[in-house]
Amino acid sequence: MQAYLRDPHVQLMLRAKDGDESAFTDLVMAYQDRLIAVFTHILGDQDAAQDLTQDVFLRVYRARNGYQPTAKFSTWLFRIANNLASNSRRMKSRRKEVPLEPKESDSTAARPGLHVVAEKSGLMPSRIAASAELREVIRGALETLNERQKLAVLLNKFEEMSYEDIGETMELSSAAVKSLLARAREVLRDKLEQYVR
Numbered sequence: 038m039q040a041y042l043r044d045p046h047v048q049l050m051l052r053a054k055d056g057d058e059s060a061f062t063d064l065v066m067a068y069q070d071r072l073i074a075v076f077t078h079i080l081g082d083q084d085a086a087q088d089l090t091q092d093v094f095l096r097v098y099r100a101r102n103g104y105q106p107t108a109k110f111s112t113w114l115f116r117i118a119n120n121l122a123s124n125s126r127r128m129k130s131r132r133k134e135v136p137l138e139p140k141e142s143d144s145t146a147a148r149p150g151l152h153v154v155a156e157k158s159g160l161m162p163s164r165i166a167a168s169a170e171l172r173e174v175i176r177g178a179l180e181t182l183n184e185r186q187k188l189a190v191l192l193n194k195f196e197e198m199s200y201e202d203i204g205e206t207m208e209l210s211s212a213a214v215k216s217l218l219a220r221a222r223e224v225l226r227d228k229l230e231q232y233v234r
Contacts, residue, residue: 039106046110054101061101065094068111072118075191078179079122089125093118108205111196115206119188126184178228186221189214 052060076086096117179187192198200211
């Protein structure tokens with residue numbers, strides 16, 4: 038038995054293939070927030086990230102009858118996500134868009150993850166500001182990576198994928214992934230050095 042057949046998410050997808058709607062719902066619940074987070078980092082736009090996440094699950098649902106497990110489910114899912122993100126970036130680069138500046142009162146709405154309530158968290162305002170600043174610095178550093186480096190870093194650090202799984206997702210060899218991540222780490226180290234002393 039192939040190791041990936043023991044993957045509980047492969048089993049859920051096989052149940053979804055057999056018509057089990059609750060199995061598909063379980064897959065959505067397991068991966069929805071993870072996909073939104075990865076897409077938000079890649080695209081820098083949470084609304085677009087949510088739309089793409091819906092597109093991923095729509096494609097997975099439409100492909101369920103022909104699904105054949107040849108890898109871990111997450112690898113297959115993130116390959117679909119990678120292809121959709123690449124298509125989205127290509128389409129976006131063809132259109133000339135002028136970003137609207139958020140209103141002063143909307144500054145936290147434009148940056149997900151900054152909705153921290155000081156009373157509940159017990160954090161001092163200076164710590165909140167420092168934490169928000171560091172997140173912005175990290176986000177900015179990630180933006181300096183090329184698309185392939187950024188995706189490799191996100192899959193490695195946030196999804197904890199192995200080089201082999203990242204390679205399958207991005208259609209690269211493990212050696213190419215290792216090289217891609219090494220270059221990305223070098224860029225990030227240069228950008229973040231003054232913040233992590």
